[in-house]
Amino acid sequence: MSVQAPDRELDRLEGLWADGLSESYRSYLEAVSDYEADAQPKLALAAALIEAGVRLQGLGGRAAPAPTLLMGDLCLARASRLLADAASLAVQVAFARAIEGLSAAAASGSPSRPVRELLLNAFTATA
Amino acid sequence: MISGRLRFESSHATEFVDITKRLRDAVQESGLRTGRVYLQSLHTTLGLAINENEPLLLRDFQHLLERLAPGDAGYEHDDFERRFEISVDEPVNGHAHCRQLLLTGFATLLVEDGKLVLGRWQSVFAVELDGPRHRQVAMQMDGAFSPPHQPLGSPRRRRGSGQSAGWGDTSDGSREARLVEAELMRQLMVDPDPVAAPMRRLMEAGGKRLRPKLVQLTSQIGPRHDPLRAAELAAAVELLHNATLIHDDYVDESTYRRGRPTVAAEEGAERAIAVGDYYFAKATRLIAEIGINGVTSTMAQAIEAICASQIDDVALRGAFPGDHDSYLRVVRGKTAALFAAACASGALLSEAPSEVVEALRRYGDLLGVAFQMADDMVDFSPSSGKPVGLDIRQRVLSLPLIYAAEDREVGTEVRRLLSGALGDKEVGRVVELVTSSEALRRVGDEARGLVDAALRELESVELDGLRPTLVSLARSAVDRES
Numbered sequence: 001m002s003v004q005a006p007d008r009e010l011d012r013l014e015g016l017w018a019d020g021l022s023e024s025y026r027s028y029l030e031a032v033s034d035y036e037a038d039a040q041p042k043l044a045l046a047a048a049l050i051e052a053g054v055r056l057q058g059l060g061g062r063a064a065p066a067p068t069l070l071m072g073d074l075c076l077a078r079a080s081r082l083l084a085d086a087a088s089l090a091v092q093v094a095f096a097r098a099i100e101g102l103s104a105a106a107a108s109g110s111p112s113r114p115v116r117e118l119l120l121n122a123f124t125a126t127a
Numbered sequence: 128m129i130s131g132r133l134r135f136e137s138s139h140a141t142e143f144v145d146i147t148k149r150l151r152d153a154v155q156e157s158g159l160r161t162g163r164v165y166l167q168s169l170h171t172t173l174g175l176a177i178n179e180n181e182p183l184l185l186r187d188f189q190h191l192l193e194r195l196a197p198g199d200a201g202y203e204h205d206d207f208e209r210r211f212e213i214s215v216d217e218p219v220n221g222h223a224h225c226r227q228l229l230l231t232g233f234a235t236l237l238v239e240d241g242k243l244v245l246g247r248w249q250s251v252f253a254v255e256l257d258g259p260r261h262r263q264v265a266m267q268m269d270g271a272f273s274p275p276h277q278p279l280g281s282p283r284r285r286r287g288s289g290q291s292a293g294w295g296d297t298s299d300g301s302r303e304a305r306l307v308e309a310e311l312m313r314q315l316m317v318d319p320d321p322v323a324a325p326m327r328r329l330m331e332a333g334g335k336r337l338r339p340k341l342v343q344l345t346s347q348i349g350p351r352h353d354p355l356r357a358a359e360l361a362a363a364v365e366l367l368h369n370a371t372l373i374h375d376d377y378v379d380e381s382t383y384r385r386g387r388p389t390v391a392a393e394e395g396a397e398r399a400i401a402v403g404d405y406y407f408a409k410a411t412r413l414i415a416e417i418g419i420n421g422v423t424s425t426m427a428q429a430i431e432a433i434c435a436s437q438i439d440d441v442a443l444r445g446a447f448p449g450d451h452d453s454y455l456r457v458v459r460g461k462t463a464a465l466f467a468a469a470c471a472s473g474a475l476l477s478e479a480p481s482e483v484v485e486a487l488r489r490y491g492d493l494l495g496v497a498f499q500m501a502d503d504m505v506d507f508s509p510s511s512g513k514p515v516g517l518d519i520r521q522r523v524l525s526l527p528l529i530y531a532a533e534d535r536e537v538g539t540e541v542r543r544l545l546s547g548a549l550g551d552k553e554v555g556r557v558v559e560l561v562t563s564s565e566a567l568r569r570v571g572d573e574a575r576g577l578v579d580a581a582l583r584e585l586e587s588v589e590l591d592g593l594r595p596t597l598v599s600l601a602r603s604a605v606d607r608e609s
Contacts, residue, residue: 074435093412
C-alpha cells in the first residue's frame, strides 16, 4: 500500500521520502490509529521526521557533515511544528523528553533505547 | 575593586587591536567615577601600547618592530633541540617574544568624571605579535564608584567579587533581567553535566539577551502580566537561540564565539550536535509547558524558519557574496524569525489583543533584519573586539559585501577577490575596499530605515507606557557600533 504525506510538510525534504521516511511514516501511522483522523498523518510524520532527523545528524554516532546536519535540524524543527499543530501537551512534552534523553545519552557516550521505541512510547503519554 | 577580562581574537601575525572603545564602555558600565584602570597582558607575545590609531603610523610601528627583531634573525629560543619540555605545537616565535620586550605588558589608565583620561589622539592598543590567536587582557578598576549605569548591550559586572559576573547582559540591572538569569541557571542546574557544562560556558561568556528582553517587555503589554511565566518563556527562547548557535558554529567551522572556544571546537562535533539537540528539545518542551497554544505554534514556526534559512544560507555560499533579495530571505528566517516570535509570544502570554500581537510581530521582524545588518557591519569595525573580516573568511552572507560587490568603484576588485582563495592578504584588501566604499553607509542607512519602519508599526497600538523602551531597544540594537 502506498502512503502519501502532505506535500507542504516535505518541502526541502522531498528526497527523504524515498529514503526510508515513507516506511517509517507508515509504521507510525499504525501506532496513532487511536487519535483523531485529522491528527494521525501529522503525528505519524512528526515521529518519522524525528527518527530521520537524528539519523541524518549522526546523533550518538559520527557527526554528519554540515549540509546533512542542517537537513536533520529541519526534520526536528518541522516535527516540532507538526506536534504543536496536532498533539496534546502531554505528547509534545513526551516527544521533547525523548529527544532530550537521546541527546543526553549521546553527549555522555552512553547507550540509549532505540529511537522508535522511545517515540512509540511517547504517543502513549497522557496528561 | 572590579576585575574582568577583555577577550578577543587577533587575525594577523602582527596587529594593533584598538581596545579603547571596549575600555570606555567597561568604565561606563562599572560606574567608576574617579580612579584607575589597570591592564595586564596575559601573554608573552602580546603587548600593550597607547598611541595614535592612524593606519600608516601603525604600519610604521610594525616595520620598526620588524627591523629591531626580524623574524628571520635566528633565535636561540627557536632551537628546540636545546630546549627542554617543549610542547608538540611549540611555535617558532623568538622574534615575537623579543618584540614584546620592546613594548610593555602593563598599562594604568586614569579615570575622571566617569571617563577614561586620554588625549585627543590617544588610543589603547593590545599589540598582537604572534597571531592570529585567542587573547586575554586582565583588567581591574579601582577608585570611587557611583551607582552603576549599565546601558543595553553591556555585560553585568559583580562588585567586590574579584571576577566578572559569569552570565550575560542584565542591561539595566532590572528585576526582569535578573529573573531570566536566575531561570537560566535553574534550568542548567537540573540538566546532565555533559550537556549542561558546554551550554553553561556559552551562557557565561555573555550575549546580549535581546530576545529574552523582547519577550519580557512585550509580556507587560496585555492585561495578564506574570513576570515569572515571562521569565520562563524568555529563558526558553534564550536556550533555543543558543542551541541554534552551537549547531551554527559547527556548520560555519567557527572556533571562537564570545571570545571563547565554540562547543564544537572544544568538545568535538559529536558533542556539539548532542548539546544543540538537547537544548532545542528542552526549549520546545519548556515553551509547550507554558500551555498557550499560540505561543507554542509561534515559536515552532520560528524554529522551522530558522532551520530552513540555514539551509538556504549554506547553499548561497556557492554564489558568495549573493544579492540583496537572497540576503533578506535568509536573514528573515535566520535572525528575524526569532525576534518576531519573541515579540509576539510575549504579547500572547499577556493576552494582548490580536492587533497588538501582530504589530509586535512585525516590529520584531523588521528589528531582527536591522539587527543583522548592524551585526554585519561589526565585521568591519576594528574596535568591536571581534576579528575584522571573519565573515569574509567564512564566506558568510553579509550586506556590506553585497553592496561593495555592486559598487562602481570597488565592485570589480571585490568580486575578483571573493571568487578566489581568501588568505590574510585578500581578506585585508576586501576590508579596505568595503570601508573605502559607500557600502557601510548604505547598510547603516538601511538598518536605521528598518528601525524607523519597525517603530511605525507600533504607532497605532496601545503599549501601556512601554513605547519609549521599545524605541530605545530598537535604536540601540542598530547603533551599537556607531
